[in-house]
Amino acid sequence: MNKSRNFSMIEYLKLRAGTQKPKYRFKGKTRADFDIWKDKLLGELKEALGPMPEPADLNPQVVWEIEQDGIIKRRVIIDLEEHMSAAALVFIPKSGSKVKPAILCNHGHGDYGKDSIMGIRSANEPARNAEIETYNCDYGLQMAKRGYVTMAIDWRGFGERSDGGNPYPDRDKCNVHFIRGSIMNINLLALDIFDGMRCIDYLCGLDCVDSERIGAMGLSFGGTMTTWITLMDQRVKAADIICYSCRFESFAVDRGQFCGSQMFAGIFDLCDIPDLHGLIAPRPLLAEIGVHDKVFYAEEAFSCSTEVAKIYQAAGASGNYEVDVFDGDHKFAGNEAFEFFNKHLKKKEYVK
Numbered sequence: 273m274n275k276s277r278n279f280s281m282i283e284y285l286k287l288r289a290g291t292q293k294p295k296y297r298f299k300g301k302t303r304a305d306f307d308i309w310k311d312k313l314l315g316e317l318k319e320a321l322g323p324m325p326e327p328a329d330l331n332p333q334v335v336w337e338i339e340q341d342g343i344i345k346r347r348v349i350i351d352l353e354e355h356m357s358a359a360a361l362v363f364i365p366k367s368g369s370k371v372k373p374a375i376l377c378n379h380g381h382g383d384y385g386k387d388s389i390m391g392i393r394s395a396n397e398p399a400r401n402a403e404i405e406t407y408n409c410d411y412g413l414q415m416a417k418r419g420y421v422t423m424a425i426d427w428r429g430f431g432e433r434s435d436g437g438n439p440y441p442d443r444d445k446c447n448v449h450f451i452r453g454s455i456m457n458i459n460l461l462a463l464d465i466f467d468g469m470r471c472i473d474y475l476c477g478l479d480c481v482d483s484e485r486i487g488a489m490g491l492s493f494g495g496t497m498t499t500w501i502t503l504m505d506q507r508v509k510a511a512d513i514i515c516y517s518c519r520f521e522s523f524a525v526d527r528g529q530f531c532g533s534q535m536f537a538g539i540f541d542l543c544d545i546p547d548l549h550g551l552i553a554p555r556p557l558l559a560e561i562g563v564h565d566k567v568f569y570a571e572e573a574f575s576c577s578t579e580v581a582k583i584y585q586a587a588g589a590s591g592n593y594e595v596d597v598f599d600g601d602h603k604f605a606g607n608e609a610f611e612f613f614n615k616h617l618k619k620k621e622y623v624k
Contacts, residue, residue, distance in 0.1 A: 289525040289540070296543045298550055298583050306586040310551055314503065316542055317551075321462040325353035330474055335359075342366050343416050345390075352470045356463075359432045360425045360471065361390040363416035364480055373617035374421040374481045376471050376508075377412035378490030378497040381446075381531065385431025386412075386424035389494070407603045409491055411514075418610055420617070421481050423471055427464045427497065427533060450532025459536050461500065468501040476507065483507070485617045491515055491604050492567065496534045503551040510556040510616035512609050515602050517559050517573035517580075518545050529567060546576045550583030556592040556616040557584075558608060562600040 296313040328351045335347045344364040351357045379389045384400045391413030412422040426433045440448045450460045476483035487510045490498040495516025502511040520540045523529040561573040584593040598605035
């Protein structure tokens with residue numbers, strides 16, 4: 273027998289991924305091609321994600337409110353569905369117009385959830401301060417200082433929803449929650465998308481927020497959530513995906529660099545990451561790419577962004593896709609994002 277035999281499951285999955293041909297990889301060139309592709313792929317993705325929970329009344333409760341840095345900072349409890357609530361941090365700038373644009377700020381796979389994103393530092397927790405400094409990830413605070421209402425919650429299994437840390441020692445709790453939910457046809461990614469959309473419900477109900485000027489941004493797993501919330505919810509008018517330009521074959525199959533909060537069965541049968549980003553078209557999208565990123569490598573990130581640009585071109589919206597390539601690692605660059613959101617959320621013309 274001439275063919276070499278393989279005993280490795282890792283090698284097996286790599287070989288299978290190398291021959292994978294997703295059903296809806298974008299190959300079109302015209303707006304008509306784009307419209308047909310988007311309608312079909314988005315429909316199948318929604319079906320594959322599985323059922324979403326029934327929304328409950330939000331019943332928002334402001335637990336505390338302080339004024340600091342020219343910002344009203346609130347901790348708010350909201351009900352999402354019958355069996356789940358969440359704590360949120362909501363920052364409202366005091367200066368500027370009475371009604372402001374808002375940005376949903378999504379955290380990544382870190383230890384402190386929403387707190388790091390909103391710049392909650394503590395002398396008693398130097399590790400939290402170090403996380404903020406390393407990843408420059410307090411963009412919720414940075415955007416609030418620039419006149420945006422910002423909001424962040426903990427995704428399921430993180431921060432105040434982490435059951436006291438990691439209840440499954442030596443295991444990724446995302447993977448455990450994914451498996452446990454799967455036996456009941458409950459998808460963890462779908463639940464987090466649902467929670468993000470409920471946050472937008474809350475923001476749109478605030479007197480200080482212009483519901484026609486909602487944005488989203490996030491780093492790493494926060495980029496995953498920004499991708500999905502934006503493509504699933506048309507109320508998001510502009511998005512910044514930070515260090516999440518990649519491909520399933522490389523970061524997921526080859527390197528195992530993701531978790532059960534970021535996937536569902538069969539997603540790579542349908543599409544790849546560039547397609548997910550492209551589904552956001554024609555709405556404005558900024559992709560941040562660190563040339564020294566050790567999580568999502570620059571070479572695959574550039575390849576991804578090239579494909580996304582082609583999708584935006586086919587959609588007739590080339591000018592709405594921007595890429596910020598920065599000299600840095602896996603972090604929020606803080607370069608183009610401020611002007612990007614100013615351009616697309618601090619004006620009265622919107623991409624429908």
